[in-house]
Amino acid sequence: MQISMTVNGDEITREAEPRVLLVHFIREILGLTGTHWGCDTSNCGTCVVLMDGLPVKSCTVLAAMADGHDIRTVEGLATGGVLDPVQQGFMEEHGLQCGFCTPGMMLTARALLDRNPHPDDDQIREAISGQICRCTGYATIVRSVQWAAEHPAGAAATGEEVNA
Amino acid sequence: MARPDPPGWEDADSGRKRYKPVTLMMLTLMTMDLIDVREIRVPNARDGLVFAPGERPLGGGTWLFSEPQPGLTGLVDLTALGWDPIRRTEAGLEIAATCTIAELAALTPRESRDPRPGQAADALFWQCAGSLLASFKIWNVATVGGNVALALPAGPMTSLAASLDAVAVIWTADGGERRTPVAELVTGVRSTGLTHGEVLRSLEIPESSLAARTGFRRIALSPLGRAGTVVIGRVDSSGETVITVTGGTTRPHQLRFDEIPGERALADAVDGIDDWYSDAHGTPDWRRAMSLLFAEQLRGELEAT
Ligand SMILES: Cc1cc2nc3c(=O)[nH]c(=O)nc-3n(C[C@H](O)[C@H](O)[C@H](O)COP(=O)(O)OP(=O)(O)OC[C@H]3O[C@@H](n4cnc5c(N)ncnc54)[C@H](O)[C@@H]3O)c2cc1C
Ligand code: FES
Ligand code: FES
Numbered sequence: 498m499q500i501s502m503t504v505n506g507d508e509i510t511r512e513a514e515p516r517v518l519l520v521h522f523i524r525e526i527l528g529l530t531g532t533h534w535g536c537d538t539s540n541c542g543t544c545v546v547l548m549d550g551l552p553v554k555s556c557t558v559l560a561a562m563a564d565g566h567d568i569r570t571v572e573g574l575a576t577g578g579v580l581d582p583v584q585q586g587f588m589e590e591h592g593l594q595c596g597f598c599t600p601g602m603m604l605t606a607r608a609l610l611d612r613n614p615h616p617d618d619d620q621i622r623e624a625i626s627g628q629i630c631r632c633t634g635y636a637t638i639v640r641s642v643q644w645a646a647e648h649p650a651g652a653a654a655t656g657e658e659v660n661a
Numbered sequence: 662m663a664r665p666d667p668p669g670w671e672d673a674d675s676g677r678k679r680y681k682p683v684t685l686m687m688l689t690l691m692t693m694d695l696i697d698v699r700e701i702r703v704p705n706a707r708d709g710l711v712f713a714p715g716e717r718p719l720g721g722g723t724w725l726f727s728e729p730q731p732g733l734t735g736l737v738d739l740t741a742l743g744w745d746p747i748r749r750t751e752a753g754l755e756i757a758a759t760c761t762i763a764e765l766a767a768l769t770p771r772e773s774r775d776p777r778p779g780q781a782a783d784a785l786f787w788q789c790a791g792s793l794l795a796s797f798k799i800w801n802v803a804t805v806g807g808n809v810a811l812a813l814p815a816g817p818m819t820s821l822a823a824s825l826d827a828v829a830v831i832w833t834a835d836g837g838e839r840r841t842p843v844a845e846l847v848t849g850v851r852s853t854g855l856t857h858g859e860v861l862r863s864l865e866i867p868e869s870s871l872a873a874r875t876g877f878r879r880i881a882l883s884p885l886g887r888a889g890t891v892v893i894g895r896v897d898s899s900g901e902t903v904i905t906v907t908g909g910t911t912r913p914h915q916l917r918f919d920e921i922p923g924e925r926a927l928a929d930a931v932d933g934i935d936d937w938y939s940d941a942h943g944t945p946d947w948r949r950a951m952s953l954l955f956a957e958q959l960r961g962e963l964e965a966t
Contacts, residue, residue, distance in 0.1 A: 498701075515701035515736075518726060538727045545798060551763075552798045557723045561701050562738060605798075626885075627796025 500564050504529070505573030513560050520544040522560035523570060531571035531600050535629075542628030545601035546570050552605045554627075571600035574607065582651025583607050583642065592641030594632040601628050606642045615646055695726070700735040705742060710832065712737065712858045720759065720807025723799050739806075739860065753868040756827075758806020758861040762818070763797060765805055766790035781874050782825060785893065788877045789821035792908075794887045806861040812847045814938045815888040815908050819847050823913035824893035824905035825870035834858030840865075844905070844913045850938070873897045876962045878955035879908065882942060889943035890952045894959035896921060902963065904930070904956050909948030911936045916956070921964050924957060931956050 501510040504527060511526050523532045523546065535541040537556055544555040547569040574581040583606045586592065593599040602625055609616055609624040616624070621642045622635065630638060645651065701719070704710060712718075715734030719725060725736070744757035746764045756765065769783040790800065793808070794815065808818035809829070822829075822843035829846045831839050834856070843864060846854050855861065876894040881887055890909030896902050904916040904927065916930040931953045937945030 516695040516698035518695075539723055539795075539799060540727075542796070542798065548801075551801050553801050554798050557721070557726050557799065557802050559701060559719075559722060559726070559736075559738075561703065562719075562722065562740065627798055 498561065500560050502563050502565065503567045505569055515559070515561055517560045518556055519546070519558040519560045519563050519568075520555040522563075523555060523568070526560075529570050529572050533597055533600055535597070540627075540629070541598075542605075542625075543598050543601045545604050545628060547604050547608055550608060550611065552601075552608045569604065569607075571603060574603060580651060581607060582645040582648050583610065585648070585651045586641040586644035587638075590637050590641040590644050592633065592638045598628060598630040598633075602630070602638055606645060609642070610646060610649075614649065616642070618643070695730060695733070697730070697732065697734050698736060701738060702735065703738045703741045707742075707832065707836075710737065710860055712834070714857075718810070718860055720804035720810070721761065721802040722807075723795070723803040724807065724811050739804075744863070750865075751868075752865065753871055754866040756805055756864045756866065758804060758810075758863055760805045761801060762790050762793060762803050762805065762808070763800040765818075766800060780871055782871050782895070785821055785824065785875050785877060788879075789817040789891075792817035792820065792879055792888055792891060794881075794885065805864065809843060809847065809864070810853060810855060810861050812849070812851050812853045814850055814911055815891075815942070816847070817888070817891070819843060819913055820891045820893060820905065820907040822864050822866070823847075823907060823915060824875070824895055824903070825866045825873075826903070826915075827864040827866045827870075829864055830862045831855065832860045832862045838862070844915050847912050849911045869897050869899075870895065874963060874966055876959040878959060880951050880955075887942040890948045890955065892952055892955035892959060894956070894963050896963045904959065906931065906934060906952050906956070909938055909943060909945075909952055910934055911938050921960060924960065927956055927960050928953060 498513065498515050499510055500513050513522055513526055520532060520534050523529050524534060532546055532555060533543040535543040539554050539557045542554060545552050546555045548563060549567050574584055583603045587599060587603060605624050605628060613620060618639050621639045625638065702709060713735060715732060716737055717733060719736040719738045739759050744759050746757050746760035747768060748755040766787055768786050805818045808816050809822060827843045828840050829843050831841065833839055841854060848854055873895045878892045880889050882889060888908035891907045893905045900920045902918045902921045906914045914934050937948045939945050
């Protein structure tokens with residue numbers, strides 16, 4: 498079947514089997530492998546993407562159900578070669594080790610900050626609930642999101658460029 | 662967007678696309694759980710709700726996609742039918758089966774624990790949504806109807822609907838409609854009164870329940886664990902009292918009294934429940950004991966208010 502959606506601001510249309518989950522559509526058909534695939538049972542949260550601005554686990558959504566919707570993946574976080582403050586925050590505060598959970602964590606953080614620019618630690622912890630990090634621990638992830646909240650201009654203010 | 666299809670090449674002889682072994686493995690894995698599904702239909706009118714053998718309704722998919730579904734050959738996505746998630750009617754509240762748990766929870770702002778005037782049961786919406794052992798990322802997709810139709814003991818939408826005497830509106834396979842109390846629709850673990858081809862259309866909550874005084878208790882073995890028992894008390898303006906026990910039993914139990922019962926009468930009624938559930942989230946004895954304690958706490962609380 499033909500599936501159309503907006504991904505990171507671009508309109509796309511692709512052929513896909515009806516049973517393909519959104520996570521696989523994004524990774525295998527669009528080649529955007531920044532969205533990770535972990536448990537496949539909707540528990541780990543590494544596959545989180547934003548659908549119409551809301552974080553959803555893309556392994557719980559069929560690609561066909563995302564037809565006509567707006568999807569944002571981790572590849573859509575940096576704009577114009579400048580990191581999103583959330584990405585910068587994860588760098589500044591060591592919010593990752595292996596990086597497996599990181600794309601989902603950062604998208605959830607972006608959605609949180611879009612709605613609540615000054616979250617407290619509890620609100621950050623609640624936002625990332627249902628998303629599991631097995632190596633960094635949550636303290637530095639929470640600090641990374643706080644960094645982004647405190648630096649809404651993020652990397653843009655420091656003029657740092659994304660390494661291509 | 663200039664992104665490649667899965668890496669591969671066209672076979673010169675057959676003209677078919679060929680893939681590297683690793684890509685083939687991924688393509689196989691990516692459809693692992695829904696291996697038999699051949700078609701997803703997205704009807705936008707009722708006449709599309711005719712189910713072939715092997716076809717099932719698709720709500721949010723949070724359960725359907727989370728484990729293998731042998732024998733499932735097709736899904737009929739209900740979300741394009743355009744049902745209003747929540748409608749106020751003269752009789753009360755109509756919640757579409759496709760209403761997401763997030764939409765339901767948003768009905769009452771979490772910050773204001775005080776119910777709106779005349780809507781004493783307000784708090785229950787948030788309390789029950791919060792009983793789903795899942796983060797809000799699941800709430801954004803999971804539907805109220807999917808939760809009731811799945812009929813897990815810890816189904817919080819069943820707890821909510823049963824405690825408020827909600828009636829399930831069911832679209833039958835012959836194009837008709839029937840109504841049944843949610844407390845009777847869920848008959849056991851993963852078992853309901855829905856037959857193949859029937860679709861849960863909505864839940865109707867009567868005004869009298871929405872205005873009732875309510876109380877809520879839930880316990881799990883760990884802070885974020887699956888519910889061991891959920892006990893909800895309700896006193897209508899007529900004085901009728903309903904204590905609903907779910908979560909720890911295989912199906913909902915409504916203990917009904919003309920007025921707030923005495924301690925003994927309530928304890929006897931709880932003792933009469935004979936299907937305490939046993940799994941990793943609690944033993945039958947513990948579930949029974951906690952339900953008894955909670956029922957008595959709620960009795961005192963509702964008597965005092
Ligand atoms: C991390 C996680 C935690 C979970 N925790 C809980 C929990 O604590 N308690 C709990 O009960 N569940 C839990 N679930 C299971 C599931 O997510 C919920 O029950 C959810 O509410 C199901 O709704 P859905 O819309 O996603 O259903 P779907 O997955 O779409 O469907 C579930 C079943 O209901 C049928 N169905 C759906 N809609 C209708 C309809 N309108 N009419 C007739 N049949 C229909 C489907 O055919 C299917 O058999 C959890 C799932 C995950 C991934
Ligand atoms: S892969 Fe989606 S939640 Fe784990
Ligand atoms: S950084 Fe390794 S799992 Fe989170």
